[in-house]
Amino acid sequence: MFEIKRICCIGAGYVGGPTCSVIAQMCPEITVTVVDVNESRIKAWNSDPLPIYEPGLKEVVESCRGKNLFFSTDIPSAIKDADLVFISVNTPTKTYGMGKGRAADLKFIESCARQIVEVSDGYKIVTEKSTVPVRAAESIRRIFDANTKPSLNLQVLSNPEFLAEGTAVRDLKEPDRVLIGGDETPEGQRAIRALCAVYEHWVPKSRIITTNTWSSELSKL
Numbered sequence: 001m002f003e004i005k006r007i008c009c010i011g012a013g014y015v016g017g018p019t020c021s022v023i024a025q026m027c028p029e030i031t032v033t034v035v036d037v038n039e040s041r042i043k044a045w046n047s048d049p050l051p052i053y054e055p056g057l058k059e060v061v062e063s064c065r066g067k068n069l070f071f072s073t074d075i076p077s078a079i080k081d082a083d084l085v086f087i088s089v090n091t092p093t094k095t096y097g098m099g100k101g102r103a104a105d106l107k108f109i110e111s112c113a114r115q116i117v118e119v120s121d122g123y124k125i126v127t128e129k130s131t132v133p134v135r136a137a138e139s140i141r142r143i144f145d146a147n148t149k150p151s152l153n154l155q156v157l158s159n160p161e162f163l164a165e166g167t168a169v170r171d172l173k174e175p176d177r178v179l180i181g182g183d184e185t186p187e188g189q190r191a192i193r194a195l196c197a198v199y200e201h202w203v204p205k206s207r208i209i210t211t212n213t214w215s216s217e218l219s220k221l
Contacts, residue, residue, distance in 0.1 A: 016088035181216025
C-alpha cells in the first residue's frame with residue numbers, strides 16, 4: 001500500500017491550520033507543512049498568539065511545531081515534497097458573471113490545481129478539504145488532465161471537514177465520522193486506503209466512511 005509520509009496543506013485558515021496540527025500530533029512520523037500566500041498569517045502560526053483561537057489548539061500546535069509541523073510561505077517546495085496535498089482555500093461567492101451572488105467561486109481552488117500540476121512529478125494524492133460545491137473535484141481533475149505530463153500521476157479525493165467553532169479540536173480528535181470520497185477505480189481506491197491509514201492512527205475504522213467523490217461532496221452540503 002502507498003504510505004503517506006509528507007503532507008502539504010494549501011491554506012492556513014480555520015480548516016487547514018487546526019486539521020493539520022491535529023494530524024501532526026496524532027501521526028508523529030508524518031511531516032506536515034501548512035502553506036499560505038499570506039505572510040502575516042504564517043508569521044502568526046509560527047508565533048504566540050496563534051491567528052485563530054480554539055480551545056486546546058495552542059497546546060496541540062506547541063507540542064509538534066518545529067518537529068513534524070511547519071508553517072511556510074514556500075508553497076512550491078511544500079507541494080513538490082508532499083505525498084498528499086490538502087486544498088483548504090476559500091470558496092467565496094461569485095461577485096460577477098453567471099451565478100453572481102449565489103454560486104461559489106472556484107478560482108482559488110483552480111489556481112491551486114494549476115500550481116500542483118506545475119511543480120509535481122510522480123504519484124501524488126490531492127484532497128479537497130474546504131467546503132466546496134458539488135463537482136469541484138471534477139474541475140480540479142479537468143485542470144490536471146489538461147496539463148498532465150508523462151511523469152505525473154495525480155489522484156483526487158474529497159475529505160470534507162465537519163468542524164464547529166469552539167469545538168474544532170475535539171471534533172478533529174474525536175470525530176463521529178470521517179468521510180473520504182474517491183474514484184471507483186483501482187488507483188482511486190488505493191488513494192482512499194492511503195488517506196484512511198492516516199486517520200486510523202486515532203480514529204476507529206468503523207467511523208471512517210468511504211464513498212465516491214461526488215457523494216462525499218454532496219454529503220457535506
